[in-house]
Amino acid sequence: MYKLLICNSTLSDKLFDPGCLHTSFGIRKEKKDHYTNVPRNANLEKLPKGYLFPEISLRQHQHLEQHPDASLISLGIGDTTEPVPDIVTSRMADFASGLSTLEGYRGYGAEQGNKELRKAIAETFYKDVNVKDSEVFVSDGAQCDIARLQLLLGSRVTASVQDPSFPGYIDTSVIIGQAGDLDHETGRYHRLEYMKCGPENKFFPDLRRTSSTDVIFFCSPNNPTGHAATRQQLEQLVKFAKDNGSIIVFDSAYATYISDDSPRSIFEIPGAKEVAVEISSFSKFAGFTGVRLGWTVVPSELCFSNGFPVIHDFNRVVCTCFNGASNIAQAGGLACLSSEGFEGVRTRVNYYKENAEILLDALASLNIKAYGGQNAPYVWVHFPGMNSWEVFDMILEKANIITVPGCGFGPGGEEFLRISAFGHRESILEAARRLKALFS
Numbered sequence: 001m002y003k004l005l006i007c008n009s010t011l012s013d014k015l016f017d018p019g020c021l022h023t024s025f026g027i028r029k030e031k032k033d034h035y036t037n038v039p040r041n042a043n044l045e046k047l048p049k050g051y052l053f054p055e056i057s058l059r060q061h062q063h064l065e066q067h068p069d070a071s072l073i074s075l076g077i078g079d080t081t082e083p084v085p086d087i088v089t090s091r092m093a094d095f096a097s098g099l100s101t102l103e104g105y106r107g108y109g110a111e112q113g114n115k116e117l118r119k120a121i122a123e124t125f126y127k128d129v130n131v132k133d134s135e136v137f138v139s140d141g142a143q144c145d146i147a148r149l150q151l152l153l154g155s156r157v158t159a160s161v162q163d164p165s166f167p168g169y170i171d172t173s174v175i176i177g178q179a180g181d182l183d184h185e186t187g188r189y190h191r192l193e194y195m196k197c198g199p200e201n202k203f204f205p206d207l208r209r210t211s212s213t214d215v216i217f218f219c220s221p222n223n224p225t226g227h228a229a230t231r232q233q234l235e236q237l238v239k240f241a242k243d244n245g246s247i248i249v250f251d252s253a254y255a256t257y258i259s260d261d262s263p264r265s266i267f268e269i270p271g272a273k274e275v276a277v278e279i280s281s282f283s284k285f286a287g288f289t290g291v292r293l294g295w296t297v298v299p300s301e302l303c304f305s306n307g308f309p310v311i312h313d314f315n316r317v318v319c320t321c322f323n324g325a326s327n328i329a330q331a332g333g334l335a336c337l338s339s340e341g342f343e344g345v346r347t348r349v350n351y352y353k354e355n356a357e358i359l360l361d362a363l364a365s366l367n368i369k370a371y372g373g374q375n376a377p378y379v380w381v382h383f384p385g386m387n388s389w390e391v392f393d394m395i396l397e398k399a400n401i402i403t404v405p406g407c408g409f410g411p412g413g414e415e416f417l418r419i420s421a422f423g424h425r426e427s428i429l430e431a432a433r434r435l436k437a438l439f440s
């Protein structure tokens with residue numbers, strides 16, 4: 001008896017799993033002696049079979065088979081590469097050693113997070129917009145909070161997403177049952193509203209032509225385009241949500257990369273507390289992609305249609321499905337928000353931004369149009385008229401560089417590639433040199 005086992009999670013931007021390499025397009029046959037009577041969740045069956053990251057892994061693997069000596073540079077995966085500052089790791093190490101002592105031992109903490117950390121997050125990121133400590137919920141990362149928010153919202157709400165967007169919003173909408181069926185021709189789910197965001201509309205949807213939905217997932221600075229929405233754009237978004245009675249799920253995971261005066265939080269926009277929650281993360285800001293720490297702000301002003309405060313239901317979901325972030329990770333998070341720790345993590349953010357500048361300069365010297373990079377660690381490169389997989393293959397074949405084809409982030413990403421600025425400086429300089437050699 002054989003079963004198909006899907007070898008992937010498209011939610012994640014990190015999956016270059018060597019375990020998938022020996023599989024064919026992420027599907028592995030496993031011999032089993034027994035099948036249960038439990039039907040597979042029909043919503044999971046709706047996720048597309050042509051998964052992005054296993055497909056990238058497969059092409060990478062095939063390339064290495066043909067060119068075993070190729071020195072590959074991976075600028076595909078959105079994972080941090082530079083070490084965490086000493087002050088942060090030593091606080092985590094001290095906390096961990098303390099767990100071996102009677103005085104330092106701690107068991108379960110508050111599900112919502114350590115009080116001191118909630119306060120430090122509110123003071124560091126939301127001082128001018130008066131977010132209260134009690135409105136900050138510490139988590140094990142933004143991705144997990146997206147899933148918990150979907151559990152809170154349920155299957156009956158309608159949702160819209162930016163197109164292109166981080167796959168986590170769409171995939172969790174599919175799993176919870178909001179999205180309907182996939183139209184294989186258009187690459188869109190029937191019940192989702194796709195808000196096209198490209199250079200032609202300054203990466204902001206034409207809201208006059210956007211159908212209203214209950215929930216609007218909006219990420220700024222955006223992954224993959226690197227665009228940070230302007231104050232005026234976010235004012236329009238908040239007004240649109242208010243007029244239509246929607247809730248915005250605002251993802252500010254890359255806010256610390258903003259260099260200009262674009263808002264770093266949706267709560268900088270007057271009235272946003274009545275229409276938005278904000279998810280965020282220590283991952284890309286502090287190199288905590290493996291440590292795991294994030295947070296969600298749910299303002300007490302935000303209510304459902306029956307007047308019930310969303311914060312109470314979110315608290316209930318958190319207390320039911322999550323027993324709090326690791327206390328070691330929280331000790332590290334607190335250290336990141338001390339003045340010395342913050343200085344240290346800022347240095348890393350600036351390093352990645354310099355990487356982005358190197359890539360942008362190289363592309364500009366080739367007259368290749370590229371976006372993002374200034375307020376985000378991603379460079380969004382336009383190859384007009386070209387299929388994004390073809391460009392991916394060409395750059396892999398001729399320059400030994402792994403990127404991500406834009407179509408992997410939604411149909412609106414076709415003709416684009418995402419190049420990540422996460423990487424050691426030598427790799428970025430070498431990638432810039434190879435791109436120049438390839439395209440000049």
Ligand SMILES: Cc1ncc(COP(=O)(O)O)c(C=O)c1O
Pocket residue numbers: 013078140141142143144166168219222223251253280281282283289293294
């Ligand atoms: C826009 C966006 N949101 C959320 C996440 C997930 O972050 P975390 O590592 O905190 O789960 C990512 C990760 O790449 C991301 O790009």
